[in-house]
Structure formats: structure tokens, C-alpha cells
Amino acid sequence: MMDVMIVDDEPAARRTLRECCAREPDLRIVGEFGDSRSALEAIRAQPPNLLFLDIQIDATNGISLARGLDPRNLPLIVFVTAYDHYALDAFEVSAVDYLLKPFDDDRFRKTLARVRRRHEAESATDRHALISSVLEQLERGARAVSEARPRVLAESGSRMHMLDVAQVEVVEADRNYVKLTVGREAFHARSTLQQAEKSLQSQPMLRISRSCLINMNHVKEVSRTPRGDFILVMAGGTTVTSSEGFRDPVRHHLERLRFASQEPPVDAVR
Numbered sequence: 001m002m003d004v005m006i007v008d009d010e011p012a013a014r015r016t017l018r019e020c021c022a023r024e025p026d027l028r029i030v031g032e033f034g035d036s037r038s039a040l041e042a043i044r045a046q047p048p049n050l051l052f053l054d055i056q057i058d059a060t061n062g063i064s065l066a067r068g069l070d071p072r073n074l075p076l077i078v079f080v081t082a083y084d085h086y087a088l089d090a091f092e093v094s095a096v097d098y099l100l101k102p103f104d105d106d107r108f109r110k111t112l113a114r115v116r117r118r119h120e121a122e123s124a125t126d127r128h129a130l131i132s133s134v135l136e137q138l139e140r141g142a143r144a145v146s147e148a149r150p151r152v153l154a155e156s157g158s159r160m161h162m163l164d165v166a167q168v169e170v171v172e173a174d175r176n177y178v179k180l181t182v183g184r185e186a187f188h189a190r191s192t193l194q195q196a197e198k199s200l201q202s203q204p205m206l207r208i209s210r211s212c213l214i215n216m217n218h219v220k221e222v223s224r225t226p227r228g229d230f231i232l233v234m235a236g237g238t239t240v241t242s243s244e245g246f247r248d249p250v251r252h253h254l255e256r257l258r259f260a261s262q263e264p265p266v267d268a269v270r
Contacts, residue, residue, distance in 0.1 A: 003048040004050045004052070005048040008053075013080065022184070027112075027261070032044075036065050062079065067196060075118065078115060152180075152199055166202075169214065172193075177189060177190050181236065212233060214240060220233050228247060229244060230242040
């Protein structure tokens with residue numbers, strides 16, 4: 001029997017993994033997490049045998065979480081990702097298991113077959129060396145992506161515009177489209193919010209609600225509502241508010257931006 005933890009900030013992705021695991025008699029789910037902080041604490045307290053780990057989790061990422069694990073109690077890790085080429089290349093070269101979203105039952109079973117073989121054959125030392133190798137490759141790929149300046153095509157009125165993703169301040173879901181705010185201008189593109197987030201991965205995008213992403217490079221002011229949600233004023237003047245369900249991830253992200261520990265907690269910001 002292998003103890004399993006699932007770490008993914010998308011409820012639908014966690015549900016899919018949970019259902020796949022439930023069909024396997026030798027898997028026992030001992031934890032399921034949608035944020036990196038709770039996941040890391042739980043893994044350190046009770047290391048599982050197998051960890052399904054999304055590469056991008058809330059304001060941090062799965063790479064940082066994996067770096068924070070105890071090498072002496074390192075679980076088997078299956079990275080889960082919706083993208084992209086540099087990540088897949090890193091996995092293939094290092095022979096580390098991964099699941100590319102969306103995946104089906106057949107792909108899950110093939111991955112699990114490799115996991116079972118590794119569970120019997122690998123030592124903790126072997127596992128640590130393998131994971132360290134793939135994390136280094138993922139970090140190099142992430143740096144290459146962040147150094148690029150991709151552009152996206154969006155429309156305003158009857159015209160199409162090529163937008164530098166570094167200039168996009170806010171992305172909001174709008175039925176079958178997303179609304180992109182650049183300064184005081186608004187553009188639309190036919191896309192889901194998840195697809196837009198992938199296209200903007202070179203930027204420090206933070207999801208503040210189910211329907212809104214913001215580029216942290218453009219945040220000018222932060223305040224709080226009476227109920228504790230965050231009000232963020234962007235450089236171009238747009239104001240957006242976080243939802244209750246994303247209050248903690250936003251607060252955790254803002255706390256990491258402080259200069260010193262003696263500063264008052266973000267909860268005190270008004």
C-alpha cells in the first residue's frame with residue numbers, strides 16, 4: 001500500500017486525480033491540498049510514498065515546493081502540468097514521471113506502472129539525485145521563458161492588436177473570452193482564463209479570484225475591504241478585488257514581498 005498526497009490548486013484536477021487513485025487498490029490518499037504552504041507542512045510532518053505535484057501552485061510553484069522537501073524522506077513525485085515543452089523535455093531526459101493535463105485513465109495507469117517499479121527499485125539517495133536533476137532543468141527552462149517577451153493577439157473594436165504580455169495588467173474571464181487590460185485600454189481574446197494564464201506564464205501573474213488574474217509587476221496600491229478581501233490598484237488605474245476563496249493565497253504572496261519580519265502582518269493593511 002502506498003500513501004498518496006495530491007497537490008494542485010485546481011479543484012477539478014484534484015478531483016480527477018482522487019478518482020483515478022480511488023480505483024487503485026494499492027493507493028491510499030492521505031492528503032489533498034490546493035496551496036503550497038499547507039502541502040509543504042503536511043509532507044514534512046507525514047511524508048507520503050507518492051506525491052502528485054502540480055508545477056504551478058498558487059503564488060509559488062511546485063519546483064520550490066519540491067526543493068523544500070527532506071531528501072532523506074523524499075516521496076516518489078509525479079509532476080502534473082498543463083504545459084509546456086521545456087517541462088516535458090526535462091521530464092523525458094531525467095526519466096521522471098509526469099502527467100500532462102488533460103490525461104485519461106490509460107495514461108494514468110501507465111504512469112502508475114512506472115511508479116510501482118520505481119517504488120521497489122529506488123533508494124532515497126537515487127531518488128534525490130534524480131529529482132535534483134529534473135528541478136535544475138525545470139528552473140533553467142523557467143528562466144528561459146521569463147527572459148522571453150512573447151506577444152499575444154487580441155482585439156479592440158474592429159482591429160486586432162499584438163500585445164506585449166509584459167504590458168498586460170489584468171486578465172478577466174468574460175464568457176467565452178478574456179478581457180485584457182493594458183493601462184486604460186481593454187482588449188478581448190477568445191480564450192479561457194486557464195489558457196490565458198499559460199500564455200502569460202513569463203509574467204508574475206497572481207490569481208485573485210476564479211475569474212481574475214493580475215500582473216504583480218503592475219500593482220501600485222493594496223488595501224483591504226471591511227470583510228478582509230484585498231483591493232488592488234493597478235498602474236493604469238484599474239481597481240480589482242480578491243474573492244474570499246483566494247484571500248489566503250493573495251495574503252501569503254504579499255507577505256513574501258515585505259522587507260523585514262518586524263513589519264505588521266498583511267492582515268493589518270487597510
